[in-house]
Amino acid sequence: MQVSELFVSAPGKAILHGEHAVVHGKVALAVSLNLRTYLRLETSTTGKVCINLPNIDTFFCWDVSELKQLITYSHVMRAVFKFLCMKRSLVFTLCFIFSELPSLTVSVWSELPTGAGLGSSAAYSVCLAAALLSASGAIPTPLKEWDHTGRWCQEDLELINSWAFQGETIIHGNPSGVDNAVGTWGGMLRFLAGKIIPLNRVPLLRILLTNTKVPRSTKVLVARVKDKINKFPSIMTPVLDSVDAISCTCEKVLSEMTCEPITGEHYNILEELIDINQHHLNVMGVGHPTLDTLCQVTRTRGLHSKLTGAGGGGCGITLLRPETDYSVVQSTVQDLRDCGFDCWETSIGGPGVQQHSPLSIKEESLEILRRY
């Protein structure tokens, strides 16, 4: 073990276009949010592995000796472990990263709503991968004495991303990898079949995020879409192809917006793409009446919305034009809050996974992370 106390964080994400289709080899465009998950890892001599997950009211403590039996079992039953619940994923990860089981405490605190489409599972997996790889010495800790945050080099990020993908596999069943890629690298990405292309030339987008607060599970929704594709392949394949074309068209428009004067027509196209994609997502069976309400309410204010992430409730995004007046945004937010939703204008493009000094973490988050 190389460290006694380590803090890392990773951002959540919003998918602009391509959710679900990306699981079936189509393009997705996704962007990091300025809402993050924080993880504190502390090595100890207690002979225990403790994990504290206050966001989901889950707290575990195991004797290392007890876990050692699980290790043998997990090596033999690797496949079985993939279907076990969250708490086992830590044990699973520990077994493969460390040659000898360490005694440690891991605490996680997130600004993201969990299970709402903003990639909380990926942010969690990225943090866990970065912290455990660093603590085991597999990758260095990048924080310099005089800095408040540190970032890993490309090679280390690739290792973090690949372990985070394993975490997502445990939580999701069949993830595309787009969420953990955004959590690892941050910024805006084009993702296609595991290939990650950072989009550096993109305009500043104003986005309203709405959480319908309807709980849902990505795993269930991804499985639902797969069943539909298997049942109606000739009907669903063109839908997935159309979503792919939407992502590609959106990428092209965003790139044009950085090299020519932005016009109303650019925004008209972005809005139409949002509307078409929302219809496609309904066809895939991942809509929800609350998401229909979101689209209707924003439409009466001249704004366009779609679900983001797995759908079935959770969050939606609304595109704001540069000229959208503050008063229109305020009234829309109020209308949506009156529907019982959480709603806020968000900034996008936060950095990927980072190591932190305690000084760079908000006091209240630090207090929660050190509470256990």
Ligand SMILES: Nc1ncnc2c1ncn2[C@@H]1O[C@H](COP(=O)(O)OP(=O)(O)O)[C@@H](O)[C@H]1O
């Ligand atoms: N802060 C967290 N603490 C513990 N578990 C978390 C945390 N964030 C996410 N998770 C795990 O991820 C699951 C939600 O993942 P998912 O259904 O993919 O939704 P999303 O990734 O959109 O938030 C939770 O049920 C939990 O298992």
Ligand SMILES: C[C@@](O)(CCOP(=O)(O)O)CC(=O)O
């Ligand atoms: C539906 C999907 O495209 C995104 C899921 O995102 P989230 O877990 O709902 O934040 C699944 C995936 O890409 O793995």
Ligand SMILES: [Mg+2]
């Ligand atoms: Mg998820």
